[in-house]
Amino acid sequence: MLDALIIALTYYVCQIIDAILGFQAMTRPIVMGSVVGLVCGDLETGVILGAAIEALYMGISGIGGIQPADYRSAVVVAVGLTILSGISVEQGLTIAVTIGVLGNTVDPITALVVNSIQPISIRYAEEGNYKKFRFMMIFEMLFIKNTLSPILVFLCCAFGTEAVSTLFSVIPAWVLAGLSAAGGMLIVIGLCLTTQAIYSKSTPIYVLLGFVLVKYLGLTTLPIAIIGIIIAFIGFNRDYKLKELENKLALSGEGDDFYE
Numbered sequence: 001m002l003d004a005l006i007i008a009l010t011y012y013v014c015q016i017i018d019a020i021l022g023f024q025a026m027t028r029p030i031v032m033g034s035v036v037g038l039v040c041g042d043l044e045t046g047v048i049l050g051a052a053i054e055a056l057y058m059g060i061s062g063i064g065g066i067q068p069a070d071y072r073s074a075v076v077v078a079v080g081l082t083i084l085s086g087i088s089v090e091q092g093l094t095i096a097v098t099i100g101v102l103g104n105t106v107d108p109i110t111a112l113v114v115n116s117i118q119p120i121s122i123r124y125a126e127e128g129n130y131k132k133f134r135f136m137m138i139f140e141m142l143f144i145k146n147t148l149s150p151i152l153v154f155l156c157c158a159f160g161t162e163a164v165s166t167l168f169s170v171i172p173a174w175v176l177a178g179l180s181a182a183g184g185m186l187i188v189i190g191l192c193l194t195t196q197a198i199y200s201k202s203t204p205i206y207v208l209l210g211f212v213l214v215k216y217l218g219l220t221t222l223p224i225a226i227i228g229i230i231i232a233f234i235g236f237n238r239d240y241k242l243k244e245l246e247n248k249l250a251l252s253g254e255g256d257d258f259y260e
Helices: 002-021 029-040 043-057 071-085 089-127 130-145 148-170 173-197 203-215 221-252 255-259
Strands: none
Touching (some): 002 029, 002 071, 002 148, 029 043, 029 071, 043 071, 071 089, 089 148
16 A cells, blocks of 8 residues: 555656646656655566567657657556566556546546636636636646546555456466557557657668667667667758758859759
8 A cells, every 4th residue: 555655646746847847847757656666676677578568659649639648647646557567577567558548438527627626717817806717726726637547546556556456367378468468569550650640761771770770780778779869869860951052052042053
């Protein structure tokens, strides 16, 4: 119960930090997974599972305000249950997908409560009552928008750890092997979704380059990431100079003569 409470509070604090600063860096799976892993005493598992879930959800975006899955609850519960129950990272990844879908069930409730108190905030704004309006915004952030999800995380971690341990102890080995394989495939699906979102004519070349670097040269993630940054910088710098040249030619009126 104490571990579950600490995990839920960690999730709540990360959400509040993002709400105050106005960005989503703290609640991204790779960051939050690392933080939860550190709190639970297993940073390595938190980083690995957080990176795997980041790869899964990185290419998924909400269209029209619809969020396909709550990746924040997914990574927190998956890391927490994986560390506390002692299951594998692949099995924890399969749990994350289920929790991600379950996490979306609290969003309509949160939206209902938020919409019900909005008229009060609007009235304070129309009256020019800055102090009360600011109080309502802080109250909404601390006790409404970011409350139900941590409660769900607490319940899943508090009552799910023993259940998960018991369940995985009685599941046949071939089923566990299937779950591990499915967990590995989820990472591939996430990378495919991301590649699809950023696809261009040069994308297959970079994918092939990464395959060669890993398979035949045996490079790890860090040197490959450094090579990727260098390639991205060279490409950006080249495109920037070409665009700058095009703008100069357009302003000078010599563009047609230049290309002729």
